[in-house]
Amino acid sequence: MKLPEDLNGLKALIVPGGESTTMEILIDRYRLRQPLIDFAARHPIYGTCAGMILFSSNVDDNQACVRPLNLIDIDVARIAYGRQVYSFDRQLELTLNGGVHGVSVSFIRAPRVTRVGPEVAVLASLDASPVLVERGNVLAASFHTELNDDTVLLNYFLRKIRA
């Protein structure tokens, strides 16, 4: 979806990876900021990588002046796992819906969560940093799930839609 009217009739939204600067610029240029905030108040919304940055309440050391949407009370640092040559794939163990799942995910110039608000649940961590967080409708991941065939997290998100 690219314009406010594209949200009509949607039950949920996934904001995938990309460049958060580019996405934020286009969100403001095409008047999507408030419609997205309103949408997230009523519907499940899942952001990966750049999506997580956009959902956050604050971006540390914000050189490019990305203005996040403040959908979930976390601070993030962009590109905090390093530039592209440090990007990596990882098998994460997730406890979701009472079951333990091994999920294959990609960290690509990924954001690091540097602060988690008191009401935010940490669903997974990597080396002591939260990498998957949730509060109410909002689910956010430092990593990409859209590059792998694993559907564990998508199924989890689908359950939020049905709930």
Place this chain on the structure above:
Amino acid sequence: MIDFHDDKHKVKVGLAEMLKGGVIMDVTSDEQAKIAEGSGASAVMALERVPSDIRAEGGVARMADLTVIEKIKRAVTIPVMAKCRIGHFLEARVLEAIEVDFIDESEVLTPADEKYHVDKWPFKVPFVCGCRNLGEALRRISEGAAMIRTKGEAGTGDVSQAVKHLREINSVMKSLTVMSSDELYGVAKEYRVSIDLVRMVAEIGKLPVPNFAAGGIATPADAALCMHLGAEAVFVGSGIFKSDNPEKRAKAIVNSTAHWENYAIIAENSYDLGKPMKGIDAKSIPEDEQLQVR
């Protein structure tokens, strides 16, 4: 054996995937890089000279001085790409050592090796390579390219060659999808690539890595045209910073690429952009001066 599920290759192609729908702009200074980022570019290509200047000045074109690239890296947070000469694996290693995010093994620079391209598999940094047809694309993918772009004819501001290359790749790919298995062996032989790769393309009907357009894109409508012809993102070289109003043109090209199916938005972004780069009719360039044949 090509292993597209290899973790290292997956994160390389992964970054290319993240650039889809965006515009990658050639920049030669930190100021230009900031204008590009502020306009919504998804990445910048750090250069000493844009292709139209390389074309005009002639001589041997090499990897940029690293000072230029470092300055641009510090100026922006979007991915920074840089060009190495075809086959110059040492320039590529140097660019990897300073942690550029993507390397363009580019025909815009003077080739360093008349016979071989860089073996891109051992690198941690992903590569993009240019092509004019499916055979070239598949050879570059066999060598480990994580992204393919059309060559077009760089530095001309004439989009016709990018259009030709996009159409060529798409129509041949389409024909692969209806070929019998014995015909596919013939294709593999003709293209000098593995039958596995040819079968993969025949099955999915597209390249196994993102396919972007480059070469001669100068206007918002040029960018959107390439998207309609199957490009998944666009590179703009001389087209922006060789025009009268780079900032406005950069924004307009970003908007029109993101909204490539929305003609009203492309129209809104086609007013009062100032003079475009002057340009050269690509057909008027003698073959030995064309960059695409490299």
